[in-house]
Amino acid sequence: MPLETQAKIRFDWFLPVIVLIISISGILNLYSAVQHVPEDRELYLTQVYWFAFGIVAAVVVATIDYRIFERYAYVLYVIGIVLLFAVLLFAREINGSKRWLEFGTFRLQPSELMKIFLIVALARYINRQPRVSKSLLADVGIMGLITLLPMLLVLKEPDLGTALMLLIIFVTTLFLYRLNLSSILISLGLLLAVAPFSWTYLFHDYQRQRIISYLNPDADILGASWHANQSVIAIGSGQVTGKGFMLSTQNRHEFLPAQSTDFPFPVWAEEQGFIGALFLIILYLVLILWALRIALRAKDRFAMVSAFGIANIFFWQAFLNIGMVSALVPVVGITLPLFSYGGSSILMALLGVGLLLNISMQTSE
């Protein structure tokens, strides 16, 4: 059998095109979402700069042999942990939580980057295990600990949404870990998919409130449900064709909370209608399926687990964010990758895309 190094290097045009369409839609939507807030008018420009920076970073990541990342995965992981500690020590509290490291006007949210670092670290751990391991539980335990450390640091900020994403990365990575665990993992995956719906349809209001206030005593239940309600009104009132660009009344009249970070999609749905919403949902679906395809074709475990992990981030963040704004799942602060405002979020997403491109150029078939 010939060596894999002879694999064709093909550039995957499809992925960057989809990413670009989503990103441009997001910037346009952001422009519309913030025009009525005088101090935020320029926000979309910041977003454009971050995209430029992120694209450069993605190109760099795409061109370096990913085995380099494999080698330094734990180093990246440790850098991430150090940054998270730094956040807890040095960050300024904004709206009740510490999330950002500030270097002048430049703000970085390490918990976003930690998502990628964690994926890479877990991928490396799995990659380096012998094919037949005698200590399955010990492996799961070690990976659990690798996840738990950053998760606790993020929870301490507190940032429930990101902590939840780290947990999801861990659980879904296990999905690819061992064959004989398949039945357990599949049912676990199904459980996770069903959980949001049982949340909405199985529990009574007061039960949900108890659960939420148990998990997060500071949650503003009334405020959250009011926001979710206003978000649903925004989406629904867009009807089929939408109210038109810059004409979202729910946004312009300040009924939507965090319309640039957590709730940009309702603005889009209100202004572009069902057609626009369907367009974006399908783009995300295609992006995720494409990422899974890349994972499927990966030529080693590290590449497969990494690509799968990135696909997972896109899937869960898109699904939870869009589900949250349409009141299918409770309101937790999870952004819509490539669409929400936020430099670190974009950087994370584009680094992920870069890694995906990298892997896709070295597929086995």
Added chain:
Amino acid sequence: MALETYSRDLIVLRKRFRWTFAIVIVCFAILVLRFFQLQILQGERYLTQSQANIVRVHDVPAYRGTMRDLKGRILASNRPSYEILLTPAFFDYEQDFETVCDFLSLGPAEREELARRYKEQEGLKAYQPMLAKENISRDELALFETHKMDLRGVQVAYHPIRVYPLGRVAAHTIGYLSEVKEEDIASFPERGYRPGDTLGRAGLERLYESILRGRRGWYKTIVDAKGVAMDQVDARNVVDGPLRKEPVPGKDITTTLDADLLRLIDRIFLGYPAGAAVVVDVHTGRILALYSKPAFDSTEMAAGLTRERLDEMNASPFHPWIDRTILADYFPGSAFKPFPAIAALESKTVGEHDSVNCPGFLEIGNRVFRCGGQHGLVDMAKAIAYSCNVYFYNLAVMVGMDRIAKYSRDYGFGERTGLGLPGEVPGFVPSREWYIFRKKVRFRPGYTMNMAIGQGNLKVTVLQLALAYAAIVNGGYLYYPQIVKSIEEPDGTPVQRFMPEVRRTVPLSPDTRRILIDAMQSVIEDPLGTAYGTAVEGVSIGGKTGTAQVARQKQKKGQEMRDFWYFSRDHAWFVAFAPVENPEIVVAVLVEHGGAGGKTAAPLATDIIGQYLKEMY
């Protein structure tokens, strides 16, 4: 590690991707279905909700129609009541609160109360204006107008309130407004009342509610989530349909009442705690005055009575709520005598010159019926002038109850006049049948005799008596009483004019009419007439006195002797018309517990006529 094992390992792992593709597709299909549900199935509803979020509809109250008297003087109209509103979100509490309190001249307790309410409002409702003081004075208004540039978050607003220049005079007839109650809103869904609205609660305000009130308008403002009004320029981009609907002001009403006459009557009634007067235009049935004393003050009623004032009025032995012109019926006493007289003459049962000797009493069986005096030999004219009961006892026996009852009914007694004001009572005219079948007593001539002198079971209202007298002096035309002359648009354009309407033409021979008019002139001008001495220079007046007995009183526990004495006195009546040669008006006066009609009521009635015809007519 061998590459081969690696690949085999991957092949095993790849099998699991089937599941992941499926899960992703299912989840996104759910999202699409959700958006289909929200945007297409329920889109209409959410569009409505998103509009409701940002559109505030503000009422523009309709201007309630003005009520005027026949000469155009105002009986009821509106004036703005100003109030001061604070909006915590814009108001600088530290700097301006004391200033505002000083401007409003609030006492320490009021300041504390306002500060407490302010603190309550500050949180969630900080963008909603709150009331600091309502109904502020002109001076206070001027202070705020001059300083409005320095005081942020302070707003002067106003709403119209109803004023009644006549105050207590004719208050029952004009009526008053009060806030709608739950049951009003439920009873008249078509009028669209809302809490906080007012409606006509009594009198003409109530009767003409639907004409006076007009229809409210509205305007829309565009607000954000905090309720702050936004730039209205682009409201049209956001709101479908019109942004403003002008209110339709209520229509004005011109009544037949005469404000000056009413004030005159009120002056003349000074010193008498309770009574009533009705002035009717003989040729049209138009009511120039409906006066009842004591009364409430309509302006005070509209502003809302305090608990104490309400208790005080409810406890008053004079029952100020009752309109004595139409809501209460009385024995007419001798003021009724013209009607048995008409029955006698028209049925030719008794002739003009048939005479009776009056020894001061009449014995029937073992009962003695008294007269007011020993009148000697009296004919019809003298019997009326001197108010001889013995004559009318004899007349009653000869004419019979049913005939007297028939003529009485012809003149409108025993049924509502059709004035239309709420609560009017019909009075009562008894008959033989009524005594036998309803009261289940053996019919005795004494019943008829009492009826002929306006006692027994006969009951009339002041208005009925005035209209019946008008029918006598105008030759038999019983009019519907008319109190509203016309309805106009606010700019004066007539909408509807009401013509006098004859309710019934009663056969009345000129002879009978002449006999009665002459006799009633003698009441005042014959030295022995019951109202002799009440004549007014320059006007010839005719009329008939009445002294109606009051049911025998028992001194109540704790009642003062003075009150007991007052409430035991007879009611005094006088119904007058003038000028005798060509009567224009009828004035019916009732002085409750006034004693003898000739002494108490007659001077009031002639005084009213004298001053009215001389000074105003």
